[in-house]
Amino acid sequence: MSEIKETQLTKKDFVSDQAVRWCPGCGDYAILAQAQKQMPTFGRKKEDIVFVSGIGCSSRFPYYMNTYGFHSIHGRAPALATGVKIANPDLSVWVVTGDGDGLSIGGNHFMHALRRNMDLNILMFNNRIYGLTKGQYSPTSEVGKVTKATPYGSIDIPLNPPSLALGAQATFVARTIDRWQKHLAEMMEKSYNHDGGSFVEIYQNCNIFNDGAFEEYTGSEKFDNVIDLKHGEPMLFAKDTKGIKLDGSTAMVVEMEKHSIDDILIHDETNLDLAHIIANWTSNPDLPEPIGVIYCIDKPTYNQDMVDQINFAKEKKGEGSVQDLLNAGDTWTVS
Amino acid sequence: MGKTFKTIDEAVIRFAGDSGDGMQLTGGRFTETTAIVGNDLSTLPDFPAEIRAPAGSLAGVSAFQLKFSSKDIHTPGDKPDVLVAMNPAALKVHQKDLIPGGTMIINTDAFVKKNLNFAGYESNPIEDGSLDDYFTVIPIEMNKMVKAACEGLDLNGKLVLRTKNFFALGVLFYMYDRPLDATENWLKKKFAGKDAIIEANTKAMHAGYNYADTTEIFTTRYKVEKASLPAGTYRNINGNLATSLGLLAASERSGLDIFLGSYPITPASDILHTLSTWKHFGVKTFQAEDEIAGVTSAIGAAYSGNLAVTTTSGPGIALKGEAIGLAIMTELPLVVINVQRGGPSTGLPTKTEQSDLNQALYGRNGEAPMPVIAAATPGDCFYAAYEACRVAITHMTPVMLLTDGYLANGSEPWNIPEVKELDPIEVNFADKLNADGDFLPYMRDEKTLARPWAIPGTPELEHRVGGIETAENTGHVSYDPENHHKMVTLRQEKVERVKNDLPKTEIFGENSGDLLILSWGGTYGACRSAAETLQEQGNKVSHVHIRWISPLPKDLGEILIHFKNILIPEINLGQLLRLIRSEYLVDAKGLNLVRGRPIGAATIVETVKNTLG
Numbered sequence: 019m020s021e022i023k024e025t026q027l028t029k030k031d032f033v034s035d036q037a038v039r040w041c042p043g044c045g046d047y048a049i050l051a052q053a054q055k056q057m058p059t060f061g062r063k064k065e066d067i068v069f070v071s072g073i074g075c076s077s078r079f080p081y082y083m084n085t086y087g088f089h090s091i092h093g094r095a096p097a098l099a100t101g102v103k104i105a106n107p108d109l110s111v112w113v114v115t116g117d118g119d120g121l122s123i124g125g126n127h128f129m130h131a132l133r134r135n136m137d138l139n140i141l142m143f144n145n146r147i148y149g150l151t152k153g154q155y156s157p158t159s160e161v162g163k164v165t166k167a168t169p170y171g172s173i174d175i176p177l178n179p180p181s182l183a184l185g186a187q188a189t190f191v192a193r194t195i196d197r198w199q200k201h202l203a204e205m206m207e208k209s210y211n212h213d214g215g216s217f218v219e220i221y222q223n224c225n226i227f228n229d230g231a232f233e234e235y236t237g238s239e240k241f242d243n244v245i246d247l248k249h250g251e252p253m254l255f256a257k258d259t260k261g262i263k264l265d266g267s268t269a270m271v272v273e274m275e276k277h278s279i280d281d282i283l284i285h286d287e288t289n290l291d292l293a294h295i296i297a298n299w300t301s302n303p304d305l306p307e308p309i310g311v312i313y314c315i316d317k318p319t320y321n322q323d324m325v326d327q328i329n330f331a332k333e334k335k336g337e338g339s340v341q342d343l344l345n346a347g348d349t350w351t352v353s
Numbered sequence: 354m355g356k357t358f359k360t361i362d363e364a365v366i367r368f369a370g371d372s373g374d375g376m377q378l379t380g381g382r383f384t385e386t387t388a389i390v391g392n393d394l395s396t397l398p399d400f401p402a403e404i405r406a407p408a409g410s411l412a413g414v415s416a417f418q419l420k421f422s423s424k425d426i427h428t429p430g431d432k433p434d435v436l437v438a439m440n441p442a443a444l445k446v447h448q449k450d451l452i453p454g455g456t457m458i459i460n461t462d463a464f465v466k467k468n469l470n471f472a473g474y475e476s477n478p479i480e481d482g483s484l485d486d487y488f489t490v491i492p493i494e495m496n497k498m499v500k501a502a503c504e505g506l507d508l509n510g511k512l513v514l515r516t517k518n519f520f521a522l523g524v525l526f527y528m529y530d531r532p533l534d535a536t537e538n539w540l541k542k543k544f545a546g547k548d549a550i551i552e553a554n555t556k557a558m559h560a561g562y563n564y565a566d567t568t569e570i571f572t573t574r575y576k577v578e579k580a581s582l583p584a585g586t587y588r589n590i591n592g593n594l595a596t597s598l599g600l601l602a603a604s605e606r607s608g609l610d611i612f613l614g615s616y617p618i619t620p621a622s623d624i625l626h627t628l629s630t631w632k633h634f635g636v637k638t639f640q641a642e643d644e645i646a647g648v649t650s651a652i653g654a655a656y657s658g659n660l661a662v663t664t665t666s667g668p669g670i671a672l673k674g675e676a677i678g679l680a681i682m683t684e685l686p687l688v689v690i691n692v693q694r695g696g697p698s699t700g701l702p703t704k705t706e707q708s709d710l711n712q713a714l715y716g717r718n719g720e721a722p723m724p725v726i727a728a729a730t731p732g733d734c735f736y737a738a739y740e741a742c743r744v745a746i747t748h749m750t751p752v753m754l755l756t757d758g759y760l761a762n763g764s765e766p767w768n769i770p771e772v773k774e775l776d777p778i779e780v781n782f783a784d785k786l787n788a789d790g791d792f793l794p795y796m797r798d799e800k801t802l803a804r805p806w807a808i809p810g811t812p813e814l815e816h817r818v819g820g821i822e823t824a825e826n827t828g829h830v831s832y833d834p835e836n837h838h839k840m841v842t843l844r845q846e847k848v849e850r851v852k853n854d855l856p857k858t859e860i861f862g863e864n865s866g867d868l869l870i871l872s873w874g875g876t877y878g879a880c881r882s883a884a885e886t887l888q889e890q891g892n893k894v895s896h897v898h899i900r901w902i903s904p905l906p907k908d909l910g911e912i913l914i915h916f917k918n919i920l921i922p923e924i925n926l927g928q929l930l931r932l933i934r935s936e937y938l939v940d941a942k943g944l945n946l947v948r949g950r951p952i953g954a955a956t957i958v959e960t961v962k963n964t965l966g
Contacts, residue, residue, distance in 0.1 A: 089819025097646035101653025331632035
C-alpha cells in the first residue's frame with residue numbers, strides 16, 4: 019500500500035523549481051495554478067505528461083510545470099506536439115498557446131491538428147493582445163483597437179476562435195475564463211478526458227497591455243453577461259432569470275418571468291449545427307458570452323489510426339526484414 | 354543475316370520524346386535489362402516540371418540518358434552515341450548533344466506539319482538533308498509499324514499508338530543485343546489483368562526488334578560485355594530509394610522507429626512515398642500541412658525518442674530554417690534531407706544543382722552549426738543516409754544530408770551490403786538520475802560533447818527544453834552573457850568533434866602533383882572519370898572527394914598543400930570553393946556551370962588541360 023501512496027501526486031509535485039516570470043497580476047498565474055492542481059487528479063504519472071508551447075507570454079508555461087516540457091518556436095507547438103504524440107501515443111500531450119501564437123503565425127498548424135483529431139489538449143490563452151512584444155493588436159483584437167501598431171485604431175476583423183475550430187472539424191471545443199477557477203478546472207478535466215483533439219479557449223486578462231478586456235465577464239455583472247453551457251440542460255443565465263430562445267436559427271434572450279422553461283433552448287454538445295450557432299454568439303452585444311463545452315463528439319484519432327495501420331501492415335505482411343528489402347527486385351551476382 | 358557484331362567498351366544512348374511518350378519508362382526498362390546483363394551503368398533522367406506540357410512543344414520534351422559499359426564507370430556520359438527522337442521537338446532539343454556521326458533513330462510519323470511548326474522547324478529536317486552530313490539518320494514509321502503489329506487486338510487506336518515507345522525499345526534491344534524476357538515479365542506484372550495492353554506492348558517491342566533485324570539499315574550490332582565489378586549481389590538503384598533504404602537500415606541497427614515528417618516537393622517526394630509503404634517496419638510517415646510542420650513534428654518525435662527525419666528540397670529548407678535552429682539549440686538528433694534542385698525560389702524543380710551548400714552551412718539565424726554530409730552517387734545515398742543517422746544519434750545533433758535531383762533519379766548498379774555489417778548505432782537513453790540525485794539534461798559526454806537523451810515516459814527525468822539559450826548543464830533559461838558565449842562555443846565544438854569519427858581522406862592518384870580535383874556531392878562521378886582520363890594520359894592529376902563538408906576532414910589541409918593547382922567543379926557559383934579558400938588560404942579555382950545538369954567529365958578534362966597549359 020505504501021507504493022500506492024507514493025504515486026498519489028499533489029499540486030506540489032507539478033511545480034517546477036523555476037521562478038515564474040509573468041507580470042504581477044497576469045491571468046496566466048491563475049491558469050498555471052489550476053493546471054498544477056488538476057494534473058494530480060488525472061491519475062497520470064508525471065513522466066507521461068508533456069507540455070509543449072510556442073512563443074509568447076503563455077508559452078513560458080512548460081518551464082513552470084514539473085513534467086516533460088518543450089518551449090518551441092513561434093506558432094509551431096501543435097505541429098511539434100503532433101510528433102511527440104505520434105512517436106509515443108501513450109503520452110498525455112498538452113499544447114499551451116496564445117491568440118497570436120496559435121491563430122496568427124501558427125494558424126495553419128492549429129487548424130490541421132484539430133482537423134486530424136490528433137489527441138492533443140490545446141489550451142489557448144486569449145488576451146486579445148500581443149504581450150511579449152509589448153502591445154500590438156492580435157488576430158482576436160476588436161476593430162478600432164488602438165495599440166502601438168494601430169495608432170488610428172485596428173482595421174483588422176477579429177477571428178472567432180471556436181468558430182474557426184469548428185470549421186476545422188474539431189471534436190472538442192470549449193471556452194472558459196481565467197478568473198472562473200472552478201469552471202477552468204472543469205474544462206481542463208473535460209479536455210483531458212476527451213479522446214481526441216480538444217480546444218479550450220481561455221479568456222485571460224493581460225493587466226499591462228489590455229487590462230479589463232474581459233471585465234464584463236469577470237466583474238460584478240458577470241452572471242448577466244455570460245452563459246455557462248451544460249449538456250442536456252436548458253440555456254439559462256443571469257441566475258436563471260434569463261434564457262435563450264431560438265427563432266429559426268437566430269438566438270434571442272428572453273426573461274424567464276415571461277417564458278416557460280419549455281421555450282428555452284436545450285444545449286446539446288453533440289449537435290454541430292447548434293455548436294456553430296453558439297460559437298457565433300461570441301462578442302455579440304445582444305447575447306451572453308458562451309462558455310463551457312460548445313461541442314464534443316467522439317471520432318477516431320489520427321494517433322490511434324496510425325497505430326492501427328502499422329499493426330495492420332505488420333499483420334498482413336509480417337514484421338519486415340530490412341535485408342530482404344535490400345535484396346528485393348531484380349538482382350544479379352558477380353563472383 | 355549478314356550482320357556483324359562489334360564489341361565496344363561502352364555506349365551512351367538517349368531516349369527523347371514528348372512527356373506523354375513514356376520516355377522515362379522506356380529508359381527505365383532498358384536500364385533494368387542492362388543491369389541484369391551485368392554492365393556497369395549510370396542514368397540521367399531529364400524531365401520537365403510540367404506534368405503535361407502541350408503535346409509536341411519544346412517545353413514538353415522528356416529524355417532519359419543511359420551509359421553502360423564493360424568497365425567501371427561513374428557518369429551517365431556526356432554526349433550520346435544514339436539518340437531516339439520520338440517527335441520533332443525532341444530532335445530539336447537534343448540533336449546538338451549527339452556525337453558527330455552518331456545515330457539518330459527517328460519516328461518519322463510524328464514529323465507532320467503541326468509538330469514541325471511547334472518545334473520551330475521551317476522544313477522537315479529528315480527530308481531537307483540538314484542532318485545527313487553529320488549523323489546516321491534512321492527514319493522509321495513507328496506509328497504505322499505498331500498499328501500493323503497490334504492489328505486484331507481489342508484495343509483502340511490511341512492505346513495502340515502508345516506502344517510506340519516499346520517499339521523503339523525493341524530496336525535498341527536489337528542493336529545492343531539485349532534479351533526481351535525481363536521486359537515481358539515486367540509488362541505482365543505491371544499491367545496484370547489488362548491482357549490487351551500487355552500483348553500490344555509485347556508485340557510492339559518484338560516488332561521493333563524484328564524490324565531492326567530484318568531491315569538492312571542496321572548493318573552492325575554492338576556487344577558490351579559484362580563489367581568486372583567487385584564480387585557481390587547487385588541491384589540497380591536510384592538515389593531516393595537508396596536514401597530510403599539507408600534510413601531503414603539505420604532504424605534497424607539503432608532499434609528506433611523512423612518518424613518522417615514531410616511535405617511533398619520535387620524531387621524529394623519519392624522518399625516519402627517509399628517510406629510510407631514500409632509501415633510493417635514500424636515506419637511512421639506524417640504528411641504534414643507544410644514544410645515547417647514537417648520539421649517541427651520530426652523534432653517532437655526526436656524528443657519522444659524516434660529516429661526523426663524530414664525530407665525536402667531547397668525551398669523547403671528555407672522554410673525549415675528556424676526549426677532546424679531549434680533542433681540545434683535543444684540538441685536533438687534529427688536528419689534533414691535536402692534533395693537539391695535548381696534555385697533560387699521555385700527555380701528548376703526537376704533539374705539538378707549543388708547550390709544549397711551555403712544554405713546547409715549557413716542558412717539559419719545565429720551561430721547555428723550542424724554537420725553536413727553529401728552523397729556522391731545514387732548508391733552512396735544509402736551510406737550517406739545511414740551515416741547521417743549515426744552521427745545525429747551519437748552526437749545528439751541535427752544533421753543535414755545533401756543529395757540532388759541527379760542522384761535522386763539517376764541509377765547505377767549497387768553492391769548490396771549486409772545490414773548487420775554496417776557500423777553499429779548505439780542508442781543510450783538516459784534512464785536514471787546522476788549519482789548526486791540530480792538530472793542535468795545538458796551535461797555532456799566528454800568525448801563527443803553530446804547531451805543525454807531523456808525521453809518522456811522516463812520516471813524522474815522530467816525536464817524542459819526550448820529555443821531560449823540554456824544554462825550549461827541544467828538547461829534552465831539563461832540570459833547570462835558568459836553562459837551564452839560558452840554555449841555558442843560548445844555547440845560549434847560539438848560539431849567539430851564529428852571529425853574524430855571520420856576516416857582518413859582517400860586520394861585517388863598520387864599524394865602530390867600538378868593539380869588536384871576536389872569535389873563534393875553529385876559531381877563525384879564526373880570528377881573521378883576526368884581524373885582517370887587525365888591520369889591515363891600521363892598527367893599528374895589526383896582527385897579527392899569530400900563527404901562531410903561540415904566539419905571538414907582533419908587531413909584535408911595537409912592534402913591540399915601538396916598540389917600546385919586545385920580545381921573545384923561545382924554546379925553552383927563556387928560555394929565549396931569559397932569555403933576551401935577561406936579555410937585553408939589556398940588559391941583554388943572553380944569550374945562552375947549552373948545549367949540544371951551534371952557537369953560533363955569532358956568539360957573537366959578540358960579545363961584541367963587548359964589550367965596545366
